[in-house]
Amino acid sequence: MxxxxxxxxxxxxxxxxxxxxxxxxxxxxxxxxxxxxxxxxxxxxxxxxxxxxxxxxxxxxxxxxxxxxxxxxADKQEAELRNQLANSGVDIQRQGDQIKLIMPGSVTFSSNSSDVASQFYNPLNQVAASLKQYDQSSIEIVGHTDSVGARQRNLDLSMLRAQSVGNYLIAQGVNGTRINSRGAGPDQPVASNADEYGRTQNRRVEINLRPMNTTQQ
Structure with missing residues (x-):
């Protein structure tokens, strides 16, 4: 036996x-x-x-x-997000337990503005619908900028953009207690700031989805 x-x-x-x-x-x-x-x-x-x-x-x-x-x-949510956000400009990455949505600032915001661009309402509506359906994850929204200009200005702008995305999602019915917004300014680049192509990649807002009991990094 x-x-x-x-x-x-x-x-x-x-x-x-x-x-x-x-x-x-x-x-x-x-x-x-x-x-x-x-x-x-x-x-x-x-x-x-x-x-x-x-x-x-x-x-x-x-x-x-x-x-x-x-x-x-997580697999199911990732697959649905990829289908819903195809051709929207949003890049979706999976890192273990985490689903990361990367939204380029050039698509999401006008230059030097923290107001969500109207052409990005529909993709964010899709994201909000997914977050309401899949409600067992925490939502961290992080704003990022390039290194051009004063650092404090970039920190402030990145925070305001993260908050704008968070407020938009809340307005669409996402539970605000799940959301944490912060600004990283130019401190977490994903490309070189030496040329415009790299700076464009660095200007972004990320939505990080993690299990509720996972400590945010």
Whole structure:
């Protein structure tokens, strides 16, 4: 019986992890595999010596379900956002648990303005709809600028732009308690400020979506 239980747990782990190898970026399988391993270890400890195999099996199944649950949730939101925001100018990146929406300032705001440009209302409406549907994530909005001009002016402008995006989302029905806005000014460039192409990339607003219980960086 113990051998049988061990084989089931091992097979479950291998099945979950092999999902990663099938398509190379199967995040749901990744979360599930991690959940299985953690759950099996915990279950074995809780089950004691006599029931260690049974405890590991139960823990593996529970851990796997929890892991796949969040992975599936994030995968689905990411896929829907990519479909809804195609050709909008918004770049979508996935970094582990986090979904990052990168909005170029040249599309979102007029020069030296913190008012959201009217042509960007529709993409932000799509983002707001997604955030209301997928309400288990915290929302960090960060404004960024290039390094041209006074640093304090850039810090102020980046903060005002982040707040404008946050206020717009709240006006569309997103729960404001989920939102944290801040301005990074020129301090987190993603390209060189030596030329206009790089400065354009640095002028941006990012929306970072993370699980509710994850500490913001």
């Amino acid at each position: 113990k051998t049988s239980l061990r084989l089931i747990v091992a097979s479950t782990v291998l099945a979950m992890l092999s999902g990663c190898a099938v398509d190379g970026i199967n995040k749901t399988a990744t979360y599930g595999g991690i959940g299985v391993l953690a759950g099996a270890a915990t279950g074995a400890l809780v089950g004691g010596h006599k029931n260690r195999g049974k405890g590991a099996l139960i823990g593996a199944l529970v851990g796997g379900a929890a892991g796949t649950g969040y992975g599936y949730y």
